Amino acid sequence: MTAPLLTVDHLSFGFRDRPLYEDLSFTLPRGSMTSLIGANGVGKTTLVRLLMGELQPNAGTITFTADMKLGYVPQFRNIDSEFPLTIASFVQLNQLGHGFPWHTKREKVALHQALAQTHLLERRNLAMGRASGGEKQKAYLAQALLTQPNFLILDEATASLDVNTKEELMGLVKELNETLGLTVLFVTHDLGLAKAYTDQYLLLTPGHYEMRATDQMDIATMPDELKSGEEEEAAH
């Protein structure tokens, strides 16, 4: 059996007056899709920051395999309706390369590939400001894919989308997971999506955690904040 991409071992972390986790241990197998579930303020984003190395644990260890390459898709962007760049130009921003304005042939190929992987080729000349919520999320995804990661963290990627678009986006993520072998950590409030599209879930509640396969998830026994959280999201 190959080693898990990520091993979190007896992790403890808290801010000065607010302990968040004690003794948190879990693994993300290579090529798995995992949901990170929890109510607001329970420390989902903090856990992501720990995984990204922006914060240091108080105790315990976070170990990645040596070949891990992270692609992170953050939750909020500032893309207003007058945002001028096309989807392709927006995605391309993540090619830092040699720093000069002109792009190499190789970079153009990589851009084409990322747009193809996210089914954005036909929409690539649309201004981001006019793109739909789903197209924007796909563009964020494509931007993260440009650096060819093997581990993708999606932070509330479906939060502001309608039901059909959520399903479509998750279908795409699942497809990337299967075709590229990406390991995915999907931060969400949405129990239904977590159950339908991911293999396992990590539920954070104050002082506790639970790591299980999603086919063992019983939505009825989940914390109430999470069940109501879904409606709140839909209202956005």
Added chain:
Amino acid sequence: MFTYDFMQNAWLAATFIAITTGIVGVFVTARGMSFLAHTLSEVGFAGAAFAVFVAIRPLDGMLLFTILASLTVGKLSVKQSRREASISAVSSVFIGLGILFLSLSNESSSYATTILFGSIIGISRQDVWQLVALAAGVLLTMGFGYRKLAFDSFDAVGARAQGVRGNWISIYFLLILAISVSIGAQIVGSLLVFILLTLPPSVAKYLGRTLPQMLVISVAAGLIGVWAGLALGYLTNWPVTFFIAAIEFVFYFIALGVHRLRD
């Protein structure tokens, strides 16, 4: 009109100014820093007044003050929420200083008018070369850091997620902006330099779809404005600044109209 030295100087200077402000301005609008560009032009006024007071060249005084002010603002307003208040605070103290220096140096009010509104006949060949050198410096520096600056300007959140360090880029860009304001003020004056830093880029924002397109449109809108402004100023003897402002204003509304029509 090109038989006059002062017109040749003005054309050369205006050309380099329009190129620089056109390019820098695209990033100014993308970063939402139009207000700061306006403030820095007021700071430039104080710098020029200070230069008169201590008898150095106005451009040097402007550079000194705008660079100091942009670093101060950068220090004060790393937090977005504090930005407007700290910019206003910096702005007011510098306008006050400008008035003080002008008064202390006993210069006539016509000199103040020249600083504020610009003058095409005041530019010597030596000034032109200094402008060209500064403009080339700004553009070369931007060329090296172009990709990171573009990422941070158009998608700051995405850039941070990819490990691009936003704070350094902010400071680097503030310096570029400070120098651009100082050189731009030489033709249109410190009060109106922000026209060149905001209107051509806004035209580009409405018409361009990729960053290279935006840069070309912005520079073109700036160049047409300053060239036509200089020619009309020469022919009518009305202030060049007025023509530049009017032309850029018209461009802006045409671009806005085109943008609306596309919807």
